[in-house]
Amino acid sequence: GQQLNQSPQSMFIQEGEDVSMNCTSSSIFNTWLWYKQEPGEGPVLLIALYKAGELTSNGRLTAQFGITRKDSFLNISASIPSDVGIYFCAGRVSSASKIIFGSGTRLSIRP
Amino acid sequence: EAEVAQSPRYKITEKSQAVAFWCDPISGHATLYWYRQILGQGPELLVQFQDESVVDDSQLPKDRFSAERLKGVDSTLKIQPAELGDSAMYLCASSLVEGLAVTDTQYFGPGTRLTVL
Numbered sequence: 001g002q003q004l005n006q007s008p009q010s011m012f013i014q015e016g017e018d019v020s021m022n023c024t025s026s027s028i029f030n031t032w033l034w035y036k037q038e039p040g041e042g043p044v045l046l047i048a049l050y051k052a053g054e055l056t057s058n059g060r061l062t063a064q065f066g067i068t069r070k071d072s073f074l075n076i077s078a079s080i081p082s083d084v085g086i087y088f089c090a091g092r093v094s095s096a097s098k099i100i101f102g103s104g105t106r107l108s109i110r111p
Numbered sequence: 112e113a114e115v116a117q118s119p120r121y122k123i124t125e126k127s128q129a130v131a132f133w134c135d136p137i138s139g140h141a142t143l144y145w146y147r148q149i150l151g152q153g154p155e156l157l158v159q160f161q162d163e164s165v166v167d168d169s170q171l172p173k174d175r176f177s178a179e180r181l182k183g184v185d186s187t188l189k190i191q192p193a194e195l196g197d198s199a200m201y202l203c204a205s206s207l208v209e210g211l212a213v214t215d216t217q218y219f220g221p222g223t224r225l226t227v228l
Contacts (some may be wrong), residue, residue, distance in 0.1 A: 040218025042202050043117070043154065047115075088153045098167060099217070101153025 006089050006102030012078045012110040013095075019076040021105040023089030031092040032072040033099065034063050047074070081109055113137045118202050123226045124181070128189035132223045136205030144164075144217065145178055145188050148200040160186060161208070163170035191228045199226050 001069070006023045014017055031050055035043035047058050049065035049072060056063055072091070077082055079087045089102040116135040124130050136143050143164050146154035157176065159167040162183040169176065175194070179185040190197055201224075204217040 041221055042217070045216050048216070059202065090153070098156045098159065101155070103152050 004089055004091060004100055004102035006105055008105055009103070010060075010106040010108065012108050013079050014110050015081060017029060019079055019083070019107065020073065021087060021089075022073045023102050024069060024090075025073045026070070027093060028069040029072075029091035029093055030069070030095070031099075032063070033089040033090040034061075034072070034074050035101075036085050037088060037104070043088055056057050076107075079107075079109075081092050083107060084109055085096060093095060112209070115203055115205055115218050117201075117220035117223055119223055120181075120221060121224050123228065124193050125228050126195055129189065130193050130225060131190075132188045132201050132225075133202075134186045134203030134220060136203070137218055139207070140205035140218070141183070141208045142184050142206045143180055144204040145203065146202040146219075148202055148222070150181040150183075150199070154202055158187070173216070192227075193225075195227050198225055198227045 004023050004025050021099055034046045036095050037043040046061055047056050047063040049056055049063055052065055052069050053063040053067050063074045066072055068108055084107055086104040086106050088104045090099050092099050115137055118133050143160040145157045147157050148154045157171045158165060158178045160180045163180050163226055166200045176186045177192055202219050202222045204219045206217045
């Protein structure tokens, strides 16, 4: 079945740094989604992307739908402590198919 | 702000016992999902309901798992008998239907963390 490969698996950042993470697939997706999950909570949708090449921002977060439709990127600018959590990419092959999640990128603040 | 409610938040059980989880979606959300999230992985869909009907249960281990949404509102997921490998977070989510399309914005509940001993 379809799988999403998310990298890096984890990263330590210092407050103020910019963060980049990405997600790739062997299949073409027509929807890419980025979620954030904090401890003890369910994932929360951050950004949804529907067109190849689309670039969408949500505050300090910017995500892009890759031109090949097989990848997506999430950038966080000027990170702050509350950015800590696990970021999941997710995608849908077609409007009728289920959403598939990546394995997540764990973001931590370097002490 | 409306939220998806789940209970219990935590459940510890012994293998071979039966467990049940409850979910109350956001009012008006016709679509309800049950996901399983193993530690260190992303959520994996177990079953999707549209109102009271099952739309997708292809990943539900039907020999031991069952799910129902009798009145098209709240839902129950049951495992009988529980096995050690069932230890995971069970997440419920709901979403609106706009026209003929289910929207991509799924609202997740806080989950039930199951530990099978």
